[in-house]
Amino acid sequence: MTSPFDRIRPAATTARQVSxxxxxxxxxxxxxxPADAAVTCVASDNRVARPGDLFVAVxxxxxxxxxxxxxxxxxxxxxxxxxxxxxxxxxxxxxxxVLVADEDPRAILGQVAAWVLGNPxxxxxxxxxxxxxxxxxxxxxxxxLLRALGWKGGLIGTVETRxxxxxxxxxxxxxxxADLQALLAAMREDHVRTLxxxxxSHALAQHRVDGVVFGVAGFTNLTxxxxxxxxxxESYFATKADLFTPARARRGVITLDDTWGERMAEVAQVPxxxxxxxxxxxxxxTVTDVAPSGTGSAFTLTHRDGRTLRTSTSLxxxxxxxxxxxxxxxxxxxxxxxxxxxxxxxxxxGLSATVPGRMEVLATAPRVVVDxxxxxxxxxxxxxxxxPTTTGRLAVVFGATGDRDPGxxxxxxAAAVRGADVVYVTDDDPHDEDPAKVRAEVLAGTGPNGxxxxxxxxxxxxxxxxxxxxxxAPRADAIRAAIxxxxxxxxxxxxxxxHETVQEIAGVDHPLDDRVEARAALAARxxxxxxxx
Ligand SMILES: CC(=O)N[C@H]1[C@@H](OP(=O)(O)OP(=O)(O)OC[C@H]2O[C@@H](n3ccc(=O)[nH]c3=O)[C@H](O)[C@@H]2O)O[C@H](CO)[C@@H](O)[C@@H]1O[C@H](C)C(=O)N[C@@H](C)C(=O)N[C@H](CCC(=O)O)C(=O)O
Ligand SMILES: Nc1ncnc2c1ncn2[C@@H]1O[C@H](COP(=O)(O)OP(=O)(O)OP(=O)(O)O)[C@@H](O)[C@H]1O
Numbered sequence: 001m002t003s004p005f006d007r008i009r010p011a012a013t014t015a016r017q018v019s020x021x022x023x024x025x026x027x028x029x030x031x032x033x034p035a036d037a038a039v040t041c042v043a044s045d046n047r048v049a050r051p052g053d054l055f056v057a058v059x060x061x062x063x064x065x066x067x068x069x070x071x072x073x074x075x076x077x078x079x080x081x082x083x084x085x086x087x088x089x090x091x092x093x094x095x096x097x098v099l100v101a102d103e104d105p106r107a108i109l110g111q112v113a114a115w116v117l118g119n120p121x122x123x124x125x126x127x128x129x130x131x132x133x134x135x136x137x138x139x140x141x142x143x144x145l146l147r148a149l150g151w152k153g154g155l156i157g158t159v160e161t162r163x164x165x166x167x168x169x170x171x172x173x174x175x176x177x178a179d180l181q182a183l184l185a186a187m188r189e190d191h192v193r194t195l196x197x198x199x200x201s202h203a204l205a206q207h208r209v210d211g212v213v214f215g216v217a218g219f220t221n222l223t224x225x226x227x228x229x230x231x232x233x234e235s236y237f238a239t240k241a242d243l244f245t246p247a248r249a250r251r252g253v254i255t256l257d258d259t260w261g262e263r264m265a266e267v268a269q270v271p272x273x274x275x276x277x278x279x280x281x282x283x284x285x286t287v288t289d290v291a292p293s294g295t296g297s298a299f300t301l302t303h304r305d306g307r308t309l310r311t312s313t314s315l316x317x318x319x320x321x322x323x324x325x326x327x328x329x330x331x332x333x334x335x336x337x338x339x340x341x342x343x344x345x346x347x348x349x350g351l352s353a354t355v356p357g358r359m360e361v362l363a364t365a366p367r368v369v370v371d372x373x374x375x376x377x378x379x380x381x382x383x384x385x386x387x388p389t390t391t392g393r394l395a396v397v398f399g400a401t402g403d404r405d406p407g408x409x410x411x412x413x414a415a416a417v418r419g420a421d422v423v424y425v426t427d428d429d430p431h432d433e434d435p436a437k438v439r440a441e442v443l444a445g446t447g448p449n450g451x452x453x454x455x456x457x458x459x460x461x462x463x464x465x466x467x468x469x470x471x472x473a474p475r476a477d478a479i480r481a482a483i484x485x486x487x488x489x490x491x492x493x494x495x496x497x498x499h500e501t502v503q504e505i506a507g508v509d510h511p512l513d514d515r516v517e518a519r520a521a522l523a524a525r526x527x528x529x530x531x532x533x
Contacts, residue, residue, distance in 0.1 A: 002168055002169055004171045005045070005047045005048050006168050007048050007168075007179055007182060007183070008161060008163050008166050008168060008182075008183050008186045009041060009050070009182045009183070009185075009186055010041065010117070010182065010185040010186045010188070010189045011186075011189060012189070013040040013041055013116075013117060013118075013185060014040070014118060015038035015039065015040050015052070016038065016039055016040075016115070016116050017036055017037075017038055017039075018036060018037050018038075018039055018054065018079045018097050018099060019035065019036040021039075021054075021081075021099065021112065021115065021116070022099055024115060025101070025108055025111070025112060025115075026102075027081065027099040027100060027101055028099070028100045028102075029097055029098070029099055029100075030087050030090075030097075030098040030099070030100050032092060033094055033095075033096065033097055033098045034095065034096060034097050035097060036097060037078040037079045037096055037097050038052070038078060039052060039053065039054040039078055039079050039116055040052035040053070040116075041053050041054070041116065041117065041182055041185070042054045042055075042056060042109075042112065042113040042116050042117070042178040042181060042182065043055055043056070043072065043077065043178050043179075043182075044056045044057075044058060044065060044109060044176055044177070044178040044179075045065070045068070045176070045178075046065075046068035046069070046071040046072040046075065047068075048179070049071075049072035049075040049076065049077045050075065050076055050077075051075070051076025051077075051078075052076060052077075052078055053072070053075075053076065053077045053078065054077065054078070054079050054080070054081055054112070054116060055069060055072035055073070055077035055079070055080045055081070056080075056081045056082070056105050056109050056112065056113075056178060057069050057072075057080055057081070057082040057086045057089075057090075057105070058082075058083075058086075058104065058105050058106040058109065059083065059085060059086065059104065059106075064085060064086055064089055065082065065086065066080075066082050066085070066086030066087070066089035066090050067089060069082070069086075069089070069090050069094065070090075070091060070094070073094060073095065073096050077096065078096055078097075079096050079097045079098075079099065080094070080096060080097070080098045080099065081098075081099040081100075081101065081105055081112065082098065082099075082100060082101070082105055083100065083101055083102075083103070083104060083105055084100060084102070086100075086105070087100045106177075106206060106207050107207055107210075108210075109176075109177040109178060109207060109210065110177035110180070110181065110207050110208065110209065110210025110211035110212070111210055111211050113177055113178045113180075113181035113182070113211060114181050114210075114211030114212075116181075117181050117182065117184070117185040118185070119211070120181065120184035120185040120187065120188045121181075121184050121195075121211065121212040121213070123188050124154070124184065124187060124188070124192065124193065124194060124195045125146075125151070125193060125194045125195070125215050125334060126194075126195045126197065126212060126213075126214045126215045126216075127139075127142050127146075127194070127195065127196050127197065127214065127215065127216050127217075127218065127330050127331075127334065128197050128198075128199040128209070128212070128214035128216075128217045128218070128243065128248075128249065129142070129196070129197070129198055129199065129217075129218045129219075129220065129326070129330075130198075130199045130200070130201070130204070130217065130218070130219055130220070130240050130243050131218075131219050131220025131221050131222060131240070131255075132220070132221055132222050132223045132375065132377070132378075133220060133221055133223065133319070133373075133375070133377065133378045133381075134220035134221065134319065134322065134323045134326070135157065135158070135173070135198040135199075135200070135220060136157050136158050136159060136173075136198060136355060136358060136372070137315065137320065137323045137355050137358050138218065138220060138323040138324075138326050138327050139155060139156075139157045139196045139197065139198050140155070140157075140196075140353040140354075140355045140358075141313070141323060141324050141327035141328075141351040141353055142196035142327040142330060142331065143155045143162075143194075143196040143353065144327075144348060144351060144352065144353035145327055145328065145331050145341070145344060145345065145348065145351065146194040146196060146331065147348075148344035148345065148347055148348030149331070149336060149340060149341070149344045150344075151193045151194040152164060152190075152191060152192050152193050152194070153192065153193070153194045153195070153196060154183075154187040154190075154192040154194065154195045154196070154197075155195070155196050155197070156170070156174070156175065156180070156183065156195065156196075156197040156198065157170060157173060157196075157197065157198035158170055158173040158198060158499075159355075159356050159357070159498075159499050160356075161175070161183065163183065163186045163187045163190045163192055164187070164190035164191065164192050165190075166186070166190065172200075172202075172203075173198050173200040173202075173203070174197070174198060174199055174200045174202070174203030174208050174209065175208065176206075176208055177207060177208045177209070177210055177211065180208060180209065180211075180212070181211055184212070197214075199214075199217070199243055201236060201239045201240055204239045204240065204242050204243060204248075205239050209243075209248065212248070213246075213247070213248060213249060213250060214243075214248060214249040214250070215249075215250055215251075215334055216249070216250070216251055216252065216253060216330045216333050216334045217243045217244055217248065217249035217251075217252045217253075217270075218252065218253045218254075218255075218326050218327075218329075218330045219240070219243075219244070219252065219253070219254045219255055219261060219264050220255055220322070220323065220326060221255060221257060221258050221260065221261065221322075221377075222236070222237060222240060222258065222260035222261075222264075223258075223375060223376070223377035223378075237260060237263065237264075240264070241264060241267050241268070244264065244267070244268035244269060244270055244272065245268075245269045245270065246269060246270055249270050250270060251270050251271045251272065251273075251333060252268055252270055252271070252272040252273070253272065253273050253274075253275055253285075253326060253329045253330050253333050254268065254272050254273075254274050254275065255274075255275050255276070255277075255322055255325075255326055256274050256275065256276045256278075256281060256283050257276055257277055257278055257281075257322055261274075273285060273329065273333050275287075275325060275326060275329050277290070277299075277318065277321055277322045277325060284303060284304055285301055285302065285303050285304075285325070285329050285332075286301075286302055286304075287299050287300065287301055287321060287322075287325045288300050288302065289310070290318070290321055293312040293350075294312070294314055295314050295315070295316055295361065296312060296313040296314045296315050296316055296317075296320060296321075297312060297313055297316075297318075297320070297321050298310065298311070298312040298350075299311065299312070299313075299321050299324070299325065301325050301328055301329065303332075307332075307338045308338075309328070309338055309341065309342045309345065311324070311328065311342075311345040311346075311350045311351065312324075312349075312350035312351070312352075313350060313351040313352070314349075314350065314351070314352040314354075315351075315355070315358070315359050316359055316385050316386065316389065317359065317381060317382065317384070317385025317386075318381075318384075318385065319381050319385065320359065320385070324350075324351040327351060328341065328345070328351070356498070356499040357370055357371070357372050357497070357498025357499030357500070357514070357515070358371060358372050358498060358499075359371050359382070359385070360498075360515065362515060362518050362519060362522065363518075363522050365488040365489070366392075366483065366486035366487065366488055366489070366490045366491065366492055367386075367389075367390070367490070367491040367492070368483060368486075368491075368492045368494070368518050368522060369382075369386060369491065369492070369493050369494070370494045370497075370498060370514045370515050370518060371493060371494070371495050371496075371498060372495075372496070372497070372498030372499070373398075373493075373495040373496060374398075374401070374428065374495070374496040374497070375408055375412070376408055376411040376412050376414075376415045377415075378495075379396070379398060379412055379415045379416060379419070379495055379496075380415040380418065380419055382419075382493060382495060383396060383415070383416070383418075383419025383420055383493060384419060386491050386493055387419065389491075390489075390490070390491040391489040392486075392487050392488070392489030392490035392491070393421040393422055393486075393487070393489075393490045393491075394419070394420045394421050394422075394490070394491050394493070395420060395421065395422035395423075395424065395482045395485070395486060395490060395491070395492045395493070396416050396419070396420040396422070396423055396424065396492075396493045396494075396495055397424040397426055397475075397478045397479055397482045397492065397493070397494045397495065398412065398416060398424070398425070398426065398428070398493075398494075398495040398496045399425060399426045399427045399428040399435075399438065399439065399442065399473075399475065399496060400412055400428055400438055400441070400442050401428045401429050401430075401431065401438075402428075402429060402430035402431040402432065402433030402434075402435065402438050403431035403432055403433050404431070406441060409438065409441035409442045409444075409445065410441060410442065410444045410445025411445055412442055412445065413425065413441075413442040413443055413444065413445025413446040414445040414446065416446065417445075417446045417447065417467050417469065420467065420493070421465065421466070421467055421468070422467070422468045422470070422482070422485070423446060423467060423468065423469045423470065424470050424471075424472050424478045424481065424482050425439050425442050425443050425446070425469065425470070425471050425472075425478075426439070426471075426472055426473050426474070426475045426477075426478035426479075427439065427473050427474060427475050427503070428475075428496050428497065428503075429497075429503055429504045429505075430503075430504070430505050430506070431504055431505075431506075432506055432507065435473060435505070436473075439471055439473065443469070443471060446467075446469045447469065475503065475512060475514075475517070476512065476517045479494055479514060479517040479518055479521055480517065480520070480521040480524070482494070482521075483518060483521035483522060483524075483525065484521060484524065484525060492518075494514045494517075494518055497512075497514050498514070499515075500512075500513070500514075501513045
């Protein structure tokens, strides 16, 4: 059983003196505490602090880390780094050195942790992926290809964190800077050579990847999400653009399939190669000849200099071609020879990594697919990806998250009606909001009256379709209702939560795994337990 406070950390590191750290970063050593100590690693949360750690106490929205300094020291931390406010909060009789920064310590945390741990990122080939959608999927495909090329790979992202054979579930998409640097040091110890990593916009805004200059940074796309955190689209864009600056990456690959990609390529301050899957669009790398192949698609990737390869992805949908092409292009732009990449792809059956909760197919008649689409664009695209191979009706089960980005709720409702034949509006993570109110806001986007159950006519290529909209909660009941009602030729898309295993309602985590609920409903149809297809 893992806990949210499990971390992958190095077993052995070289000790550094905090007096040297103070000189290197212009820190004051607070009087009244010891003046020097050795540190071997860094933590910014007392619950993960270990003997020999430098505990970095940062101010946050909910607490000041300095409130937990005494506990970190009790767990063995040998020094504390904080700001002036934090220093005031730390007890006068604290028996370890207290270093004080004259700025928010979060702004130097990554660099400090990299200094303590000997810049572990510099010993890895690092690939960082950003964008609203596709980070997890692209990262898994990158990892798959790098392994196929013979490298021992590390992976960091929303679902899990891997260093060689050490694997733990992730808490954040991109870890806090101290945890990240410790993880990179563990990778160095595990003789990991490559890193495929998701870089969230929160991470860029909060300095979590400071201390890493990615060998290649990749951009997928940008759509409405996280505006509650970033305020507006321009700030969201600017935060993502920060990845394509010399402080964060040596070079980049930018997907031009949306207009934000074009702007990203314009503002990038590092050399970038551009990529498109759109016919007729100009880019350095272009994807052509997309054709169905197994459960996904085959495609050709060609550089304007003539280099070309043909490969495939096992994941359905045009956007998974874009994700796969981005992964391949990032590896090629990282310096791999196209012949080696072609051979590795042939040996690895193309980009065939299964991504937990991303277009994960649980059954085929009816087809039941669990996907993480949790914003308007992703929902639209997931439905569009499944439509061509659905001979019966396409049903979708989804909800919107409480307390987050309420503006997207009616748009998600509208996207569901445009893409599906049967729409089950249910709950996602309500957090502290009334779930019925969140559902009502989603339903408001599904048609004129926002009534829970009715028929809606939606224009579809000039014709009209009948779309059934139902409100069913709780979520497990909605999944069950959709799967029991489906015919053998139907597809049921359970969208929004992917690999997640708990649902947060009013501060309490309740076990809920869409895949478990879907399998139970499938078993209820047949009386037989279901196997993964
Ligand atoms: C907005 C945001 O990202 N906030 C993160 C931030 O919170 P914060 O600055 O307010 O910190 P705080 O909770 O007040 O705590 C202050 C300090 O005290 C420490 N502390 C706190 C409590 C305690 O008992 N002991 C302790 O040491 C904390 O570790 C922190 O260093 O630092 C905290 C400590 O690491 C994170 O838990 C928290 O993530 C919140 C919970 C979160 O949900 N973040 C999400 C939105 C996020 O980052 N998501 C992106 C992906 C988005 C996407 O693309 O989908 C991600 O990269 O995961
Ligand atoms: N390139 C893409 N363009 C648009 N939608 C995509 C793309 N790739 C995946 N999606 C959709 O977005 C969902 C999330 O995919 P994925 O987990 O790979 O993205 P992500 O960027 O890691 O998301 P998050 O940061 O929210 O975890 C998928 O389940 C799919 O519905």
